[in-house]
Amino acid sequence: MSTYKSLTDHELFVLMQDGDKYAFEEIYERFNGLLYIYACKMVPDREDARDIIQEIFVYLWSNPNIQIKSQLSAYLYTAVRYKIFDWLDKNKSKTNYLQSLEDFSQKGDYVTDNYIREKEFASIIEKEVNLLPPKMRVIFEMSRQQHLTQREIAEILHLSDKTVKKQMSNALKVLRLKLTSFLLLAIILFIR
Template identity: 50%
Template structure:
């Protein structure tokens, strides 16, 4: 097996196109360390730096027959490494933005959904408790709260006194407040 350690980068680049594995191994061994250090300095992550170098050499081997190196081999390898580093950095930014937006959605979405569910449950409880009120009290309360009529208007409509309307609304609110307090005590 021929040793290519004495060959120049230009000679190795020319021989690489033929698919000679020993030539590829020489290029790999010659540059893997410095390219790894370069990548690590830029992205500060050992695994990502190692991946950048491995993927670069894998891509070179796969496209070796069509590889066009217009500069020196070292300049080509550094440039290709830089481009892959920039891809990694861009990918990390995209992932970071995505996880941030996902976390924002989870933070706000959970509370919105939780509040909507609680609001719906509370509304159901209130409606149930109103339906359980004595008929006259329920009628007075619904006219007061749902139709937004004044005590005087309700008294005229139902032909009862203002004081009776005021008492019925007060009792209805007391009943609802008591039931809601009991429920929130248990939950």
Template identity: 45%
Template structure:
């Protein structure tokens, strides 16, 4: 146990504002576990929660001298809650865009210009899928194109269901990031 572990939150906060690395480390170790659990209850995604916690502590360090923290635990819990709400809102927005895009594709009422863009976008999506790592691509295509369940894919490829789920989630995360940028550019160009 280090001397920093015995300090109060207020003492650690004061040292943090002075740029003390060890105080930051003590705060991190004191709160990362409970903040992780707090965020995981809402998000149910280890990757999202790990990213959120990392971002929170990075911001805490980078803005340490600007922060007005009266109660450290309250500040951290509020910051996690706000980031969780932002994450949920972002995912909902992404989902709405994907649903709207899928609905657009399904209606088939697009004019020739839109059909050309749709074909170009479909080609870009296929390129992005093709650029995924081989095993991830194979799992993703079995899930999304062959409509197999995680269990069926796991049995077919002799993988665990958890591995299949990770491959699908990682593929979706990669594709969302790449396609969000592409969709934004297309919408800007068509305006």
């Protein structure tokens, strides 16, 4: 269905929620490969990665009342990340749990304080990334979140390597400028 290819992710999502299987198929085509690559970077077994992605799409199709507060891509990547965390949890050995508990008991408050600061800073970065122009944001996210090379991004998005490199450079300049002022403010407040 070539008409579906021209629709935005949001438009497809709305149609899919109304039961349009072609809209769902287009969403699947757009995101299946990218989500699979993303999952493979954290899950060593390719079949497990494929199963995780399939579970996400089954859930998406079978729950037409899902409310998405951001963009569909962000929702899907977050869903995959949480599904991977569940998978990792189920596959962790008791030793890892005991080691984690021991580390926390030794570093407790310090680790928690740093964790909170990291989460706050990550939230600020995420907000700034979401403010980037759409094409630039997609390229930046594919590079930084999915850990794809410029060549892989260019192939997936059907762009030249040069275009991808320029978009990444522009994104980093914008973020550097915005985040530098935030860091300076944070340092000033910390010194007081």
